[in-house]
């Protein structure tokens with residue numbers, strides 16, 4: 332078992348990563364001050380519920396917790412205000428009070444959604460992240476919680492840190508292959524923005540990761556969470572440094588919104604977005620290796636690097652104007668300068684961005 336801390340003063344919390352943690356959940360909850368006196372709500376989705384919900388419920392009940400569960404449809408469309416309202420209804424019906432805790436059991440969709448319920452229910456209750464996807468090594472750490480608007484990703488949200496993150500690697504064994512690949516996108520991102528050696532390790536271990544080799548997975552998620560924790564600890568609310576975690580997201584979020592949330596998985600959209608950022612890096616003078624390596628690592632992880640032909644470039648450009656980084660009428664991008672280092676570029680010329688989006692359809 333590996334343990335990491337997200338250092339945020341009085342909001343600091345641990346991340347536990349290991350095999351077989353879910354059946355032991357109640358002892359971790361008790362250790363970290365989750366109250367048995369107030370009811371607790373587990374939020375999960377239909378795919379995760381059938382595989383892992385009863386293990387968590389049984390562990391918590393045997394530890395003395397009163398547990399209610401809410402199951403949402405799986406997929407990005409559940410990150411909506413309509414589903415949020417249903418969850419608040421469920422929380423009220425289950426008698427959750429100000430000392431209650433909301434538990435997110437699932438991937439990033441459930442984490443962001445349940446986290447936003449926790450941030451807003453009675454103006455904020457405790458929250459625990461129990462991630463079950465590879466991608467959720469990113470979403471479960473750092474406290475960004477949100478739902479989508481048809482025009483823009485994650486546009487209704489808050490910062491609300493969990494009490495702990497309990498990451499049972501065994502749950503990942505039931506992930507469908509497409510979700511495994513999509514999750515690796517953010518793992519690779521953490522190497523590309525922060526740690527060239529780790530980016531190389533991802534390339535060297537891509538086959539093992541795709542085969543869900545437990546040792547490789549444990550190391551990859553530990554490294555990814557370490558990068559995320561280091562960045563968030565220095566800049567919790569994205570005043571400056573934290574923006575680097577958005578590599579590939581200016582284009583990626585626009586692709587998700589334009590496709591109506593669902594055609595491209597988040598990790599797939601970010602993979603294509605990171606190719607766009609690498610091309611932008613070349614425009615700013617980065618060595619060719621930035622682009623070739625980015626493309627090679629993502630391809631080895633089975634991720635898309637080409638924008639499907641039917642995506643409308645005008646619609647993508649419009650959607651990018653709603654990005655949270657778009658300010659003072661200029662485009663802001665995270666741009667690689669070398670493998671393992673990035674810079675935030677403001678005032679990125681719109682015609683460069685348009686050319687790059689068009690080029691993305693031509694990637695081999």
Ligand SMILES: NC(=O)c1ccc[n+]([C@@H]2O[C@H](COP(=O)([O-])OP(=O)(O)OC[C@H]3O[C@@H](n4cnc5c(N)ncnc54)[C@H](O)[C@@H]3O)[C@@H](O)[C@H]2O)c1
Nearest residue numbers: 378405438439440441463464466469470475502505506597
């Ligand atoms: N808050 C953040 O910092 C942050 C960071 C990265 C991504 N995100 C968000 O995370 C979301 C994407 O997360 P995701 O890729 O985990 O998607 P997801 O939550 O939709 O999970 C992917 C799919 O896998 C299924 N699934 C989950 N765990 C499973 C398991 N163990 N076995 C079998 N099936 C399982 C789910 O039902 C779903 O169909 C996006 O909405 C993205 O915006 C947030």
Ligand SMILES: O=C(O)C(=O)C[C@@H](O)[C@H](O)[C@H](O)COP(=O)(O)O
Nearest residue numbers: 469473475484485573576577580655
């Ligand atoms: O935690 C962050 O900060 C990130 O940027 C991580 C991203 O992978 C994630 O997709 C996040 O939700 C994007 O944040 P947003 O503020 O651009 O919506």
Ligand SMILES: [Zn+2]
Nearest residue numbers: 517580597601
């Ligand atoms: Zn992301």
